[in-house]
Amino acid sequence: MCLCSLTGVCRPVPCYACCCAPSFPRAVSAVSVVSVSSPIGMKFFDRRSLEIARQLLRRYPKEWAQGATLPLLDLAQRQQGNFVPQAALREIADMTKSTIARVRATASQYEYIRLSDSGSPFRVCTSWMCEEKGAQALRKHAQREAKRLDVHINIESASCLGGCHHAPVLWFQDRLYENMSCSDVAVVLKEEKVEEEAEEKESD
Ligand code: FES
Structure with missing residues (x-):
């Protein structure tokens, strides 16, 4: 379980500095990054968010792309306003080579991330x-x-x-x-x- 959800230290804004964003050699990140589909393939993220998503994913080597799940959830929530819609979960799963169930499970660990619009x-x-x-x-x-x-x-x-x-x-x-x-x-x-x-x- 993520340290943030145990300590609450990162609330209300996740810091991404603990186990969600493990450090790794710069050389590795430089040669092995995850690519993001073109805007044509994405229905939820707008162009600006996609650019930020690319930058986030560049921090992770391909095999650790799922480490970007939390910052991507945060990005989706900021774009949407109050919550992360289903379409965003799907796109994040696609970007991180994960599954919607896994992305949803990560989201459910954080009070800060919402999956429905409750204001x-x-x-x-x-x-x-x-x-x-x-x-x-x-x-x-x-x-x-x-x-x-x-x-x-x-x-x-x-x-x-x-x-x-x-x-x-x-x-x-x-x-x-x-x-x-x-x-x-x-x-x-x-x-x-x-x-x-x-x-x-x-x-x-
Ligand atoms: S007790 Fe620390 S901010 Fe309220």
Whole structure:
């Protein structure tokens, strides 16, 4: 089992620096890399993501291509928004010469990787320091506000997010919010609501 899933150290963003990305001689990586199919063969990844996927795969020798599974899952989730769709699992399996079942199994090891669209993760740290500073009240307030404003987010508890000295903290949309109060949470959620409405208008 991956060290990240045991320790939670990499959460909420995987570091890829432990057993997921074993070190290997540069000479090996230079001569034996996995190639990625052309964009014509890919239905999920767009051109930009495919270019990043190529760069990721270049870090691994052909026989260790499956080591790129986690960064590719992360890439797919960033492109999609909140989760990794089935089409992406298939393409990642193809890129890493693996199977969809194996890719799915890797994804299931990480809370951070989602396989269904349950809303943007809104992660409130409930570890000791944040708990002492009112994390539970913050979480409950976020739930009430999210319901009232009808924003598409998924509120969840997180283990230490590394901001203990500015507790309580939360993680939302790739950003760490520190020293949060209930009124700060309300502001963040209102901004999210405005963005959601703007996106809806754009797509109409
Ligand atoms: S305990 Fe909350 S960030 Fe460390």
